[in-house]
Amino acid sequence: MSEQKISSSRSIQLPLVTSMAEDILGCKWSLAVLQLVRQGICRPGAIERSLEGLTTKVLNERLRKLTNYKILQRQAYPEIPPRVEYRLTSFGEKFIGILDQMAALDREFKDKMLDD
Amino acid sequence: MSEQKISSSRSIQLPLVTSMAEDILGCKWSLAVLQLVRQGICRPGAIERSLEGLTTKVLNERLRKLTNYKILQRQAYPEIPPRVEYRLTSFGEKFIGILDQMAALDREFKDKMLDD
């Protein structure tokens, strides 16, 4: 009974959050954007200026995705010129908390790589 | 001083492990493969048979990547027919431990999604 065929293309049933992580982390700029927002750089313009190579289109794709996942929360101020700010939700905080743990694994990882 | 330009294309200096996570999770089958290995299904043939849709080529790409990152360890037995087994390294255990924490966030995530 050790080898029952797993569902179709979507592998083992992965927890939602895990496939979310796949989705988020698989996208090139997501982590960088999250780091910036966490640092308080939360306006699209500022984010774009902070990340060389990131374009408006891609940034908006990421922001939308992160917002859909409720990792970020969008707040628009009805002003001229328009102002928008993105914040981490409390859920988002927990999510990147996990990412931080990955960072914590970092030193160990480097050692691992050294004694090749 | 709040907006110094970040390096070129590679964003904030992300911890190695984090970009590793990006790399791993961005690949479609990596998580499924890891789950299987953890369950003791550690031979390429068995893995391939367990994951419908996964092809030899892609599986080997994943296995190599996971091995390069020292998440998996390859052991070949000099027999005929050849036998190969992949194991989680201790580092790999820690790595998927973090993935498990994501799974732990799962219930909360679902709730979050419900009260949309």
Added chain:
DNA sequence: CAGTATCCAGACCGATACTG
């Protein structure tokens, strides 16, 4: 300033066939 629409090059992944 925030956000959308097009277009296009390249990466990725799946199918298939093949070697040791």
Added chain:
DNA sequence: CAGTATCGGTCTGGATACTG
């Protein structure tokens, strides 16, 4: 059984131009 090679479709993300 383990692993490589090749080819082609698809999807992503980068460049650019544009609207409110």
